[in-house]
Amino acid sequence: MANTMKHHYARLRRPVTDETRAGVIEDFPEIELVPDKALGNLCVEAWSHSLCCSDYKRIRDIPPWGNPNGPILSKGSQTDHLRGVVRTTKVLAEEFEHSHPNVRIDWDVLMAGSVCHDVGKPYEFDPSNRARWQADPADSGSPTFRHSVFGMHVCLTVGLPEEVAHIAVGHSFEGLHMGVSAECMIVRQADHGWWHVAGALGLLEPATIGALPNNLRARNL
Ligand SMILES: [Fe+2]
Numbered sequence: 001m002a003n004t005m006k007h008h009y010a011r012l013r014r015p016v017t018d019e020t021r022a023g024v025i026e027d028f029p030e031i032e033l034v035p036d037k038a039l040g041n042l043c044v045e046a047w048s049h050s051l052c053c054s055d056y057k058r059i060r061d062i063p064p065w066g067n068p069n070g071p072i073l074s075k076g077s078q079t080d081h082l083r084g085v086v087r088t089t090k091v092l093a094e095e096f097e098h099s100h101p102n103v104r105i106d107w108d109v110l111m112a113g114s115v116c117h118d119v120g121k122p123y124e125f126d127p128s129n130r131a132r133w134q135a136d137p138a139d140s141g142s143p144t145f146r147h148s149v150f151g152m153h154v155c156l157t158v159g160l161p162e163e164v165a166h167i168a169v170g171h172s173f174e175g176l177h178m179g180v181s182a183e184c185m186i187v188r189q190a191d192h193g194w195w196h197v198a199g200a201l202g203l204l205e206p207a208t209i210g211a212l213p214n215n216l217r218a219r220n221l
């Protein structure tokens with residue numbers, strides 16, 4: 001019997017250009033907070049590569065979803081989440097560094113990891129990928145890779161260190177099946193905390209609150 005399965009290749013759909021990189025820097029100015037500039041440039045490369053593996057041109061074009069089934073912000077774009085998580089990560093780590101000067105934090109890994117934790121979202125949220133997965137989930141899986149897993153692939157592809165790729169794969173549900181680094185744990189708390197607080201303050205689509213802990217009550221805005 002002929003093999004009628006269609007194979008798909010998650011590669012660049014268009015070349016990465018300086019215009020792509022400039023858009024990443026403009027949409028996500030917190031990349032500047034990565035102390036090591038070479039590492040910061042690799043983060044720009046990771047986001048640029050990831051966008052070009054999808055039909056999204058800019059990070060600001062990515063919808064404000066935590067996951068496709070929620071939580072989902074009522075307004076804004078993915079940049080609101082990404083920028084908020086990087087700033088929250090910084091505040092959280094600074095608190096412990098100031099109150100407990102004996103702790104050790106790798107700030108390069110921490111900030112690059114928070115910048116790249118959701119770098120796989122262009123692939124997982126891409127409309128044509130989602131339509132393909134929904135059409136034949138038993139052929140492709142649905143999704144083939146969640147954003148955490150595709151994000152790890154992107155990080156390693158552009159040459160980011162394993163410690164940063166570890167945060168991409170460990171920041172979400174996958175992190176419950178592995179031991180996570182201290183930096184990954186900080187990013188996890190900043191990321192999950194950001195969604196929980198956004199939900200409590202009434203910033204999420206009410207129908208998507210169910211994706212968050214069931215003790216959460218959303219304040220009316
Ligand atoms: Fe995520």
Ligand SMILES: [Fe+2]
Pocket residue numbers: 081085117118191
């Ligand atoms: Fe996130």
